[in-house]
Amino acid sequence: MKRLLLKLCILLLAPLSVGTLAFADTVETMSEEKVKELALEAILENPEIIELAIQRLQQMQRERDQAAVVATLRAQRANLEQDSNAPVIGNPEGDITLVEFFDYNCPYCKRAKPLIEELLKTDPNIRVVFREWPVLGEGSVFAARAALAARNQDKYEEIHWALMSFRGRAEEESVLEIAKEVGLDIEKLRADMQAEEVNNHILLSMQLAEGLNITGTPSFVIGDTVLPGLPTQAQLAAAVSEAREAKE
Known part of the structure; x- marks a missing residue:
C-alpha cells in the first residue's frame, strides 16, 4: 500500500514523462524504510496529495467497475x-x-x-x-x-x-x-x-x-x-x- 501511495504521489506531483514513470517504477526495488521516508516526505510537503490520491483511486475503481459492466452487458445481451x-x-x-x-x-x-x-x-x-x-x-x-x-x-x-x-x-x-x-x-x-x-x-x-x-x-x-x-x-x-x- 505504501509503495502504491508513493507511486501515486510521484505521478500526481510531477509532469507525466518517461523519466517520471521510470522513477515511479524504481519504487518497487526500494527498501521498506526508504519507501516510508519518501512517502512521508511527499505527504508532509503536499498534504493535498492524500485527497488527490483518494480521488484517483476512486476514479480507477469506477473505470474498472464500468468496464466490468460493459463486459457483462455484452456477455448477457x-x-x-x-x-x-x-x-x-x-x-x-x-x-x-x-x-x-x-x-x-x-x-x-x-x-x-x-x-x-x-x-x-x-x-x-x-x-x-x-x-x-x-x-x-x-x-x-x-x-x-x-x-x-x-x-x-x-x-x-x-x-x-x-x-x-x-x-x-x-x-x-x-x-x-x-x-x-x-x-x-x-x-x-x-x-x-x-x-x-x-x-x-x-x-x-x-x-x-x-x-x-x-x-x-x-x-x-x-x-x-x-x-x-x-x-x-x-x-x-x-x-x-x-x-x-x-x-x-
Whole structure:
C-alpha cells in the first residue's frame, strides 16, 4: 500500500514523462524504510496529495467497475434482450430494446410509468423488456409472481399497468383485488404463480442485476448504457439515440 501511495504521489506531483514513470517504477526495488521516508516526505510537503490520491483511486475503481459492466452487458445481451421468458411490450421487431428492472412497491418505478408510455408513443421502433425484480418485501414477490402468471391468461400488460397505477402498497389482498378488476381467473392465477417459468424469470433478474451492479429500482438498460434510478424523459431519449448511433 505504501509503495502504491508513493507511486501515486510521484505521478500526481510531477509532469507525466518517461523519466517520471521510470522513477515511479524504481519504487518497487526500494527498501521498506526508504519507501516510508519518501512517502512521508511527499505527504508532509503536499498534504493535498492524500485527497488527490483518494480521488484517483476512486476514479480507477469506477473505470474498472464500468468496464466490468460493459463486459457483462455484452456477455448477457441475449438474456437481457431476447429472453423468451420475459414480457415484451411495444414493437416486438423494434431496433432498440429498453430493459427495465422494477418492483411494484417502488414509488420511483411508478413515476417511471408515464415516461415509458411516452417513449412508446413517440418512438414506434422501441421494444420494452420487463424484468420483474421484487426486492421490497413479500408483497413485491407476490405481485411479481401474479403479474408473470397472468401471461397464461394473456393479461400481463393489463395487470402490470394496473399495479403501477395503484397508489397503495402491493400485498396479497390488494394484488388479488386488482387481478379481479382486470378480469383474471384467481384460482388459475394462484396455481400459475408457482410455475417454474415464474421462478426462473425472477432468478434470472436477480443474477442479471448482480452482474450489472444494479442496486436499486428502477434501473434501465439501453444498449451499452445502464441508467440507475428515475431518469428524465430526455435521458431516456438520449440513451436510445446513442444506442441507435452505435448500431450504424
